[in-house]
Amino acid sequence: MLAVLLAGAFMPTLDFFIVSVAVPSMTEDLRATSGEIELVVAVYAIVYAGLVVLGGRLGDHWGRKKAFVAGTALFTATSAMCASAPDVWWLICARALQGGAAVVLFPQVLALIQLHYPPTARPRAMRAYGLATGGAMATGQLIGGLLISLDWLGLSWRWAFLVNLPVGLVTLVLAPRLLPATSRLGGLRFDRTGVLLFAAGMVLLVVPLTAGRSAGWPVWTLLMLLGAAVLLPAFWLWERRAETLGHDVLLPPGLLRVTALRTGLLTVCAVYATMSSALYILALLLQQGRGLTPLESGLVSSPLMAGFCAASMASSALTARWGTIRVLKVALWTRTAGFAAQFPLVLASAGTVNVPALAVLLAVNGACTGAVMAPLLGLVLEDLRPDQAGAASGLLATAQQVAGAVGLSVIGIVFHGAGGHTALDAQRAATGYRHGLLYLVLMSGAALAGLALLSRVRDGRRPAEEPAGASRPVPSQD
Structure with missing residues (x-):
């Protein structure tokens, strides 16, 4: 059972990280603009x-097992659609459908672990879950680079999606036999209006931010941004009204009255706005600027993810020894310094980048990110009542993905500049990467500022005898 569930967590995570290393190959093969390729990466997160x-x-409505099987089938089918894309807009649409399939599949994994593993066995299952998702992140660019470089049957970047097919098909065969049946929960109502307003608002925001620059900012991009400026506030007003009337809502506005959650969300967004965007400009620097193959690019970037996984597994011990706030501060300061330390490597040209030095700095940044993620999310959710935890987790997951998509759009504008160049030489790649590093340093600094504010909020509520930096249990607030 556990192996089947881990496959369901591995595929969507791998697919998000494997695409970055395929960006240059997709750009060349599909004759796409830089904005269109950014949208290929971002639309999944949107x-x-x-x-x-x-x-x-x-999952509650259909039953977790049925939702898991349906999500696996959809994810496998949409992966095949991505691999068969004849042009970039087919690929963008297929990636959007793939993101929808991941929505059906991924949430069922943790839910099934929580439901069907007793408390004594659950820690082992959760460690395996962490290794599966962390392994997907750590190996995504390496696997993608290897498959693209081997270029079996001349399929190049399409292997980044084809790799999901055997895993998905085996999972589809085993899941109905190995997963336990789960009951449906009746009486559930969906906030359909909220879903439509939020999804439409995000599309109207991110599409022009990614495609507008390379298209020269035509009128339609400005109209879409104007539409986003109308729909997103309308979504929030709708949610507030629905919550006041006691209806089910997509993202409960009342949760933001919890000061620590409100502050923590901003901090989480600042961190997540740098993760996929950093990988995106790294792939462009190494492949189009430095001239490395996709496999060589994956090998250079693999220390980042290896550091991330190692620090993620050690984060519990670190916070237990030094305190959550102290670990977060040290990791975020080091991460900011790690981004800044890359500037000297790209002062001249991408062709002269010291690759071993870059790999070391990437490992440091990956380790710092891994040390931050789980403790920060735990800290943000710390002050909530048990009955608020589910909705807050959904709000946090949404904020993470929104920040990632918007961050990717913004760094594309910063990297490529107003001219929207797709073809990069070594000089342009170095210049764009320097600009991207400035964005990463600023966002990492914003995360530090958010953490300082979050620490101040917690210090204001801490009893006098409680030591600074200590982790507190979640209050019951009954």
């Missing part, structure tokens, strides 16, 4: 962000 809360509800 759809996931808009529907992730709904995915958990679907």
Whole structure:
């Protein structure tokens, strides 16, 4: 059973990280603009962000086993659609559908672990879950680079999606036999209006931010941004009204009255706005600027993910020894310094980048990110009542994906500049990467500022005898 569930967690995570290393190959093969390729990467996160809360509800409505099998089938089918894309807009649409499939599949994994593993066995299952998702992140660029470089049957970047097919098909065969049946929960209502307003608003925001620059900012991009400026506030007003009337809502506005959650969400967004965006510009620097193959690019970037996984597994011990706030501060300061330390490597040209030095700095940044993620999320959710935890987790997951999608759009504008160049030489790649590093340093600094504010909020509520930096249990507030 556990192996089947881990496959369901591995595929969507791998697919998000494997695409970055395929960006240069897709750009060349599909004759796409840089904005269109950014949209290929970002649209997966856009759809996931808009529907992730709904995915958990679907599991309750259909039953977790049925939702898992349906999600696996959809994810496998949409992966095949991505691999067969004849042009970039087919690929963008297929990636959007793939993000929707991930919404159905991914939330069921943790839910089934929680439901069907007793408390004594659950820690082992959760460690395996962490290794599966962390392994997907750590090996995504390496696997993608290897498959693209081997270029079996001349399929190049399409192997980044074809790799899901054998895993998905085996999972589809085993899941109905090995997963336990789960009951449906009746009486569930979906916030359909909220889902539509939020998803449409996010599309209207992110599409022009990614495609507008390379298209020269035509009128339609400005109209879409104007539409986003109308729909997103309308979504929030709708949610507030629905919550006041006692209806089910997608993202409960009342949760933001919890000061620590409100502050923590901003901090989490600042961190997540740098994760996929850093990988995106790294792939462009190494492949189009430095001239490395996809496999060589994956090998250079693999220390980042290896550091991430190692630090993620050690984060519990670190916070237990030094305190959550102290670990977060040290990791975020080091991460900011790690981004800044890359500037000297790209002062001249991408062709002269010292690759071993870059790999070391990437490992440091990956380790710092891994040390931050789980403790920060735990800290943000710390002050909530048990009955608020589910909705807050959905709000947090949505914020993470939104920040990732918007961050990717913004760094594309920063990297490529107003001219929207797709073809990069070594000089342009170095210049764009320096600009991207400035964005990463600023966002990492924003995360530090958010953490300082979050620490101040907690210090203001801590009893006098409680030591600074200590982790507190979640209050019952009954």
